[in-house]
């Protein structure tokens with residue numbers, strides 16, 4: 467099997483699933499124009515910028531007026547964990563997991579919060595957990611887009627509108643790529659490092675009125691709550707958090723970077739346009755998979771296949787017969803390293819917890835034309851590695 471080495475490299479070789487590629491045209495100078503260097507985050511201009519950041523999210527993502535939007539510490543992880551630590555325990559909890567991060571939240575609930583009444587619903591990589599088991603009487607914890615499995619929640623139809631429980635949704639690689647059904651979600655979290663391609667460090671948290679009510683009326687017994695998790699005080703929500711008065715000091719450089727990214731989203735036509743960009747990249751990969759004799763999507767069902775973190779595994783019978791499961795990742799990482807060295811594609815290996823394969827980030831900051839340019843290189847690198855492995859075996 468000989469495949470000609472392609473000549474055309476992707477213009478930007480960044481395909482990492484986080485931190486993700488910077489927006490087209492990004493520059494430090496553009497970020498600097500937003501940077502309030504050396505100013506206190508409590509100064510009038512900084513407070514105004516943090517409020518503007520919140521307002522831009524509300525506008526671009528069509529977040530309902532009665533939902534609160536806050537900037538919180540420790541990226542998406544901080545946002546998810548502050549919600550779980552501050553709210554869970556008031557009623558039974560259903561945890562849904564089908565990849566590494568949702569498994570981590572499940573472990574938080576079962577092993578660390580050690581709640582009594584927990585139901586767990588798991589699915590292997592490539593499939594989705596049984597969402598229809600949720601009846602709305604309990605709280606639910608899940609990731610909208612499983613970044614490490616390339617499997618996404620197909621819609622919010624399984625969440626009753628008249629639910630009594632709260633839905634806590636880690637949407638870090640879903641917002642700005644999917645329309646979020648806000649009315650079905652009580653807590654939604656994400657970080658700037660994903661679809662926006664900005665710097666990490668701070669999380670976004672969105673709370674429905676019922677989530678706020680939970681914070682104001684429920685105090686978990688005997689559970690210490692670190693300062694950075696406290697969203698309510700003396701039975702009242704801390705309103706300042708949702709007006710840019712962050713709990714602790716944010717990086718104003720990260721803030722400047724995300725202001726630049728939000729400006730870009732707005733300038734190209736908002737979320738519909740950036741969704742189109744993801745879809746164009748996904749369609750390029752889909753067409754490639756359909757004619758490939760060695761690669762396929764890990765998620766067989768297109769209804770739950772992600773458009774942002776696109777996960778592909780090797781299905782060449784030669785590969786499956788030649789390598790035991792534990793040895794497959796080394797082979798795949800080997801040929802991906804070659805693409806890294808040639809500056810064709812960086813950070814393309816699947817997450818360390820996932821099956822061996824290739825993960826191509828296709829959030830909006832990645833150019834669909836770069837994804838198209840990458841695909842022949844994957845064919846070339848795989849064919850080269852296969853030939854070398856066969857020759858080594860024959861020798």
Ligand SMILES: Cc1ncc(COP(=O)(O)O)c(C=O)c1O
Pocket residue numbers: 483484540541542543544567568609611612613614636638639657659666667
């Ligand atoms: C679904 C999901 N949740 C949480 C995280 C953690 O995000 P952060 O490192 O921004 O806290 C990630 C990062 O890849 C993710 O994909």
